[in-house]
Amino acid sequence: MREKIYVHVADDHKILIEGIMAVINTDEEIEVRDYSLTGQEVIDWFDNNENKADVLILDITMPVLDGFEVLKYFKKNKINQKVIILSSYDDVKIVQEVLNLGCKGYISKNNAGVHIVKAIKAVAKGQQYFSDDIQGILLQSLSGEMVPQGEMPDKFLLDSLTERELDVLKLITKQYSTAEMADFLNLSVNTVETYRKSLLKKLNVKNAVGLAMYAVKNNIV
Amino acid sequence: MREKIYVHVADDHKILIEGIMAVINTDEEIEVRDYSLTGQEVIDWFDNNENKADVLILDITMPVLDGFEVLKYFKKNKINQKVIILSSYDDVKIVQEVLNLGCKGYISKNNAGVHIVKAIKAVAKGQQYFSDDIQGILLQSLSGEMVPQGEMPDKFLLDSLTERELDVLKLITKQYSTAEMADFLNLSVNTVETYRKSLLKKLNVKNAVGLAMYAVKNNIV
DNA sequence: ATAGTACTCACTGAAAACAGTGAGAAGGTT
DNA sequence: AACCTTCTCACTGTTTTCAGTGAGTACTAT
Numbered sequence: 001m002r003e004k005i006y007v008h009v010a011d012d013h014k015i016l017i018e019g020i021m022a023v024i025n026t027d028e029e030i031e032v033r034d035y036s037l038t039g040q041e042v043i044d045w046f047d048n049n050e051n052k053a054d055v056l057i058l059d060i061t062m063p064v065l066d067g068f069e070v071l072k073y074f075k076k077n078k079i080n081q082k083v084i085i086l087s088s089y090d091d092v093k094i095v096q097e098v099l100n101l102g103c104k105g106y107i108s109k110n111n112a113g114v115h116i117v118k119a120i121k122a123v124a125k126g127q128q129y130f131s132d133d134i135q136g137i138l139l140q141s142l143s144g145e146m147v148p149q150g151e152m153p154d155k156f157l158l159d160s161l162t163e164r165e166l167d168v169l170k171l172i173t174k175q176y177s178t179a180e181m182a183d184f185l186n187l188s189v190n191t192v193e194t195y196r197k198s199l200l201k202k203l204n205v206k207n208a209v210g211l212a213m214y215a216v217k218n219n220i221v
Numbered sequence: 222m223r224e225k226i227y228v229h230v231a232d233d234h235k236i237l238i239e240g241i242m243a244v245i246n247t248d249e250e251i252e253v254r255d256y257s258l259t260g261q262e263v264i265d266w267f268d269n270n271e272n273k274a275d276v277l278i279l280d281i282t283m284p285v286l287d288g289f290e291v292l293k294y295f296k297k298n299k300i301n302q303k304v305i306i307l308s309s310y311d312d313v314k315i316v317q318e319v320l321n322l323g324c325k326g327y328i329s330k331n332n333a334g335v336h337i338v339k340a341i342k343a344v345a346k347g348q349q350y351f352s353d354d355i356q357g358i359l360l361q362s363l364s365g366e367m368v369p370q371g372e373m374p375d376k377f378l379l380d381s382l383t384e385r386e387l388d389v390l391k392l393i394t395k396q397y398s399t400a401e402m403a404d405f406l407n408l409s410v411n412t413v414e415t416y417r418k419s420l421l422k423k424l425n426v427k428n429a430v431g432l433a434m435y436a437v438k439n440n441i442v
Numbered sequence: 443a444t445a446g447t448a449c450t451c452a453c454t455g456a457a458a459a460c461a462g463t464g465a466g467a468a469g470g471t472t
Numbered sequence: 473a474a475c476c477t478t479c480t481c482a483c484t485g486t487t488t489t490c491a492g493t494g495a496g497t498a499c500t501a502t
Binding site for chain 1: 233234235236237238239240241242243244285286290294309330331332333334337393394396398426427428429430431432433434437442
């Protein structure tokens with residue numbers, strides 16, 4: 001009979017812990033032994049507990065001590081704890097930083113359900129594991145480029161927009177088509193078209209992308 | 222025999238939906254009928270579905286359309302849908318805004334487990350319900366104090382982009398048309414079209430605006 | 443009363459974007 | 473040698489966006 005894999009889960013959202021437990025406990029090989037709601041709790045648990053966990057599922061953002069601090073603690077004390085990061089942050093820098101801190105797996109919360117069990121088993125065996133979206137981010141980072149930006153948002157232009165134009169602008173940034181906007185706003189397609197053209201003219205851009213970029217620059221989204 | 226309360230859950234994190242289902246389904250009176258991963262899906266579901274839900278559990282931050290937009294849609298179309306917000310944001314302004322938009326309950330994700338069932342039953346009966354931490358925030362807001370809150374970027378699935386795809390993506394954000402890009406990159410119009418379509422598919426967005434917004438979020442521009 | 447602005451809608455025509463399919467060449471990997 | 477990825481291009485057809493013009497209603501300010 002194969003030995004069980006013991007897991008400790010750390011996340012400040014209890015509901016998410018319950019979700020993970022529900023998913024993990026469908027697998028006979030894995031058992032969630034305990035959980036923590038803050039980084040401090042994690043460290044305390046590993047300090048004062050004989051029943052260490054084989055794998056630690058760790059959130060980045062937690063009160064008291066975040067995931068980074070927990071990883072640093074393990075590294076500092078040369079504790080060879082296998083850690084899988086479960087995070088909403090799909091940023092390259094964060095992924096690279098936790099890898100430097102010795103974590104063995106990284107799963108985006110967006111699709112944790114399909115990855116968590118596989119990840120635990122892989123990491124327990126000493127392998128690494130990354131969900132496919134994280135893999136993509138790591139690959140992309142190899143051909144990265146940085147372009148700094150610096151422009152003043154144009155208050156005059158922004159003020160000149162009417163309520164309806166702002167409605168349309170916001171929906172455009174959410175990828176609505178004209179027909180969809182008309183439906184949503186209970187307006188004629190022609191009317192929405194009018195606002196769209198008015199926006200193009202007022203903001204002096206050539207297409208919907210220009211509108212979206214303007215909206216971003218001026219924190220309308 | 223008492224009638225069941227039918228619930229629809231909307232959150233962009235599947236794992237959280239699974240957690241909620243696990244908790245809710247312990248109660249015989251409540252049944253989760255369906256779920257959505259984006260605001261758009263929620264609206265589509267309520268548009269095209271005979272089996273409406275009694276209560277909608279709604280996350281604020283979702284791709285495509287966020288919780289605010291969903292509430293606005295209900296309000297605009299005079300749909301009297303009972304909504305409980307399930308959110309990580311414990312900010313007064315947000316709570317007040319969703320209340321203005323007609324939502325009947327607000328639960329913090331931090332302690333959703335103990336509140337969700339009670340909240341559903343209360344709201345289904347036409348009452349309001351707020352988890353105790355939210356109540357505290359509302360009370361605190363009456364005695365004037367502001368506590369700024371952090372941010373949670375919600376990025377989603379990413380396949381790795383090729384060099385050429387990145388070239389095209391960058392030019393799209395600069396409002397280049399396909400023909401202009403072809404000229405600039407010394408490529409056929411058809412070729413640029415191919416990259417454009419490939420980007421739409423890989424990044425799972427529906428138009429050039431979606432591509433631009435993705436580029437912004439991921440600091441490609 | 444008049445002028446201005448916002449809101450609403452219609453019509454036409456051209457340009458661009460989107461969708462689907464197929465396919466050859468070059469390069470690297472196993 | 474077989475395979476995979478990327479890059480390149482073509483063809484067809486539909487949908488959406490963009491451009492220009494015109495026009496009625498309502499409310500506000502002078």
